[in-house]
Amino acid sequence: MADLTIANTVSDLILGDVREHLPLERIPLEGDVLGLGTTTSVDNGELTFLRNGDQKSVIWRCVAHDGSIVRLTPGDGSGHFPYVCFTRDARALRRPADLETLGDLEGRPLQGLVEDAIAQGQRLGTLEAAPIYGVRLIAHWHELVITVASKLCMGQQRRNLGIATSEAGTTAAGLSIYDMLQHYRLAPLPPDPGNTDDPIRYLGRSMQWDCCGFFDTEPELGRVTVPQEGAHLHLHGCSTDLAYGGHLHHEHPSTRLARLESLWIYPLRSIKALASDLAIESLVYRAGALHFRVSNIGSMDVSDVGVAVVIDDRYSNHRYVRIPWLKAGESEDFTMPLSLSKGDHRISVIADPEQLVIEVEGRRTNNRMDLDVVIA
Numbered sequence: 001m002a003d004l005t006i007a008n009t010v011s012d013l014i015l016g017d018v019r020e021h022l023p024l025e026r027i028p029l030e031g032d033v034l035g036l037g038t039t040t041s042v043d044n045g046e047l048t049f050l051r052n053g054d055q056k057s058v059i060w061r062c063v064a065h066d067g068s069i070v071r072l073t074p075g076d077g078s079g080h081f082p083y084v085c086f087t088r089d090a091r092a093l094r095r096p097a098d099l100e101t102l103g104d105l106e107g108r109p110l111q112g113l114v115e116d117a118i119a120q121g122q123r124l125g126t127l128e129a130a131p132i133y134g135v136r137l138i139a140h141w142h143e144l145v146i147t148v149a150s151k152l153c154m155g156q157q158r159r160n161l162g163i164a165t166s167e168a169g170t171t172a173a174g175l176s177i178y179d180m181l182q183h184y185r186l187a188p189l190p191p192d193p194g195n196t197d198d199p200i201r202y203l204g205r206s207m208q209w210d211c212c213g214f215f216d217t218e219p220e221l222g223r224v225t226v227p228q229e230g231a232h233l234h235l236h237g238c239s240t241d242l243a244y245g246g247h248l249h250h251e252h253p254s255t256r257l258a259r260l261e262s263l264w265i266y267p268l269r270s271i272k273a274l275a276s277d278l279a280i281e282s283l284v285y286r287a288g289a290l291h292f293r294v295s296n297i298g299s300m301d302v303s304d305v306g307v308a309v310v311i312d313d314r315y316s317n318h319r320y321v322r323i324p325w326l327k328a329g330e331s332e333d334f335t336m337p338l339s340l341s342k343g344d345h346r347i348s349v350i351a352d353p354e355q356l357v358i359e360v361e362g363r364r365t366n367n368r369m370d371l372d373v374v375i376a
Contacts, residue, residue, distance in 0.1 A: 002272035011222030024079030031089025033057035062245035069245040097263040110250040111233040134266030146246035147181040211237030280369040295331040
């Protein structure tokens with residue numbers, strides 16, 4: 001198993017990818033498993049991976065509408081994720097940072113602090129070079145701003161802008177992903193009731209947080225952080241009283257660190273990317289009916305898959321079926337009554353003709369199968 005597994009990427013999520021999912025059961029949670037992600041469009045929220053002792057990890061869902069958290073268990077209806085990244089048991093890769101040698105931590109930006117810890121470990125020879133580093137920390141805050149995803153297609157206009165522009169999409173496309181999310185504030189004292197201008201909702205006084213995330217040395221790739229230069233650190237967390245959780249908006253002007261209780265760095269040197277791969281695997285016409293098989297030979301479950309059946313290239317008169325859910329490694333067989341006139345015909349079956357499912361470049365060729373039929 002790779003040090004880090006990525007099911008879709010943050011870039012995919014920003015583009016509005018909500019049709020590919022990794023089920024909770026596919027994530028091994030034995031030992032120290034680092035991870036973060038996002039839940040479905042039905043029950044939006046951030047995923048935080050926390051240690052439960054040293055033998056087990058658990059996943060908490062951070063709820064968008066009130067910042068609360070819910071522990072996920074298989075079968076509870078929210079255990080499939082359009083974006084999630086996670087490690088294997090990373091105890092062997094755990095490298096504690098020497099907090100005393102990092103100097104005064106109070107008020108320092110968290111991303112710079114983690115970057116200094118990585119550089120220090122490399123100078124001392126205690127931390128291997130890696131493309132992505134896992135991060136675990138327990139932090140105390142003077143004030144903390146968090147965000148929680150409230151919709152997954154927040155950047156769908158960005159995908160549209162790749163091929164066309166619209167007046168409706170221009171403003172949204174220019175915003176940061178975090179500008180679009182629900183913001184919450186944690187602070188020792190509630191805000192002044194007379195200040196009605198604060199757009200950030202106050203949650204409470206839970207100032208100690210258990211956090212987990214990743215530091216990407218190449219954030220522009222958009223693997224585990226937003227694809228922006230300098231956006232190296234992506235961190236989710238929960239308050240240690242298990243009252244609140246979400247994405248730590250560590251770069252927000254109001255966020256201010258008090259101290260770190262612990263900081264662990266994990267060099268993640270091997271990366272595995274999971275992807276969907278739809279295929280038409282058989283196509284036969286006999287006895288006035290078309291028989292075909294649609295398969296998901298990729299590593300992600302896929303929802304709401306469309307399949308078009310086109311006769312003689314007449315797309316305006318095509319037949320269409322839809323598959324609500326197709327698990328990774330599974331297939332579905334179809335029989336479609338089809339009356340053809342005498343002569344030569346070409347039948348084309350195309351999975352995901354609108355290309356709504358993100359597949360690896362070059363893998364779409366198996367989405368289509370053509371069959372030549374002669375009716376005497």
